[in-house]
Amino acid sequence: MSAPTVARTDFRSIRRSYVVVGVAATFVAIVALAFLGSSDVHPHPVRTTFGFSALVAWVFPLLLAPLAYLAVAGDRARGTITYYLGLPNTRADYFGGKYATRAAVGAATMALGVVVAFVVALATYEHAPDAGRFLMLGALSTLFALSMVGIFVAISASVGSRSRAMMGVLAAYFVLSAFWIGPLPALNLDTVLDAVASLPGVTISDSTMALIGALSPAGAYFNTLPELVWAGAPGQYEALAQFDDAPDYLGYEPWFNVAVMAAWAVGAPLVGYLRFRSAELG
Amino acid sequence: MSAVEIDGLTKRFGDVTAVDDLSLTVERGEVFGVLGPNGAGKSTTINVLLGFLEPTAGSARVLGTDVTEDVQRIKRRVGLLPEAFDGVPNVTAHEHVAAAIETKDADDDPADLFDRVGLDPEDARRPADDYSKGMHQRMGLAIALVGEPDLLILDEPSSGLDPNGVQLVREIVREEAERGATVVFSSHILDEVERVSDRVAILQDGALTAVNSVENLRADLGMGAVVEATVDELPETDPLAAVDGVTDVTVADSTVHVACATPRAKMPALRLIDRATTVADVTIEEASLEDLFEAYTAGEGRAGGRGGDRSGGEARQTPGSGERAATAGGEGA
Incomplete structure (x- = not known):
């Protein structure tokens, strides 16, 4: 088993390319600024986690993309893959090592972002942050990061060129984050489902809509927060209270949404590996 | 194995x-x-x-x-x-x-x-x-x-x-x-x-x-080597051409050119020339692998080299060409 050797070599490579530093520094800076900027507006840091969640769902995947899209496709395009696979590494060793480094960097960056958010909140907000809420926020955000890294690395392992990997990763981001729970009314899943529902004889129930909305990592991530992070939040913030009376649909159940993110985090790399296992290299 | x-x-x-x-x-x-x-x-x-x-x-x-x-x-x-x-x-x-x-x-x-x-x-x-x-x-x-x-x-x-x-x-x-x-x-x-x-x-x-x-490969293509001997007096070419492995003999001025398909043909040919006349100088030019490569990969008619038999068609009948199979020693499978 030599996946650790692959991972170590790969980590050296991406660390020295400043991709890691770039991704981490950018995210941490954005998060710090977001919390700092809201410290005068909201006395309770938990209110700012509402905006933080939007950063995680819409901005963070765009930072992960350059970290992940070349993970395997870049090696195939350069021919570097023959270095790894000319040695007694199985394709599982290679893919596992590659996924491990990108997932570790994605998870560590997210954890660092949440820690920095907590420290900024502790230093600048009127009320101290609730460590339990931030811990839960960090865990859910990290799970979301892992699911997106898994999807991106899977795409990278499924295509044979850099350009396809880039297009695939961007398409996955737009469909699963921007489109699925997107802020643009003309271009999001609800609009499409409403259009389908308006067809004669077709109705989509609210519970089905909720279920479909929960099927992307970003949708699932948002659905976990009201109950696991914002429930009983101090300050009576309207933004957080709007979810208090959410119907009792499966699509809004925290356990279901955590399971969806876990399924993406595990399933996407698995599918990527299965495609890579039979790929023609060379 | x-x-x-x-x-x-x-x-x-x-x-x-x-x-x-x-x-x-x-x-x-x-x-x-x-x-x-x-x-x-x-x-x-x-x-x-x-x-x-x-x-x-x-x-x-x-x-x-x-x-x-x-x-x-x-x-x-x-x-x-x-x-x-x-x-x-x-x-x-x-x-x-x-x-x-x-x-x-x-x-x-x-x-x-x-x-x-x-x-x-x-x-x-x-x-x-x-x-x-x-x-x-x-x-x-x-x-x-x-x-x-x-x-x-x-x-x-x-x-x-x-x-x-x-x-x-x-x-x-x-x-x-x-x-x-x-x-x-x-x-x-x-x-x-x-x-x-x-x-x-x-x-x-x-x-x-x-x-x-x-x-x-050189021998198979009949493009092994050319022995060139500068002599005082031109010898008879028929005995030289009869040597096993010699594929062509030509004479020009005071030089005899003997194309040998196999390495073992060179010395008998040289001995014959030496017996018949005084040899002032000898050069042996081996067909290069480049010639061979060209002979095998170029189209018919381009095959051949410094040796005598320069038939591209024949070149493709050498071991391995017919059934695209060969084992050690070059035997066709």
């Missing part, structure tokens, strides 16, 4: 046939050169042997193991220098080799390997991105040599190397062969192949055109 046994191997990419019904055997301890123009199927064949590509049809065994069954077992005993080797970005040669040693569970000293391939130890501590193509090749060679492999597969090893580097590759191939390793290497540098190979396979359009020792 042979080092490499390829039987009816075919590899297609869509409508393109990269390797076409190739059969080939490389014996243990042999230095085997694979020669062919770009697109001949050399690298595709190597990629099948390492499990990078699945055969479309046929089979391949390396060191007794089927490549589709247990390629890990094969890779533990093989050293590979891939074509156009490119290292991991931002990683030094030392780290590349150290990772290879770790993966192969070998006990090599990276410094010794760099010394063998002529890579400066200081350069080996720099990220390989800054390397010239030749330095990349040297790093790739060092990686291939890790763990004293039973089979060394070198795909265009001299690519990007200066003459000293080419000479170094030759020495490494000889050293590895002396150690008992089998060496398979592809090249389009004919001189390189000729100097170190026990046998040569010529590939064209994915098919095996010929396989044999360079000497036998």
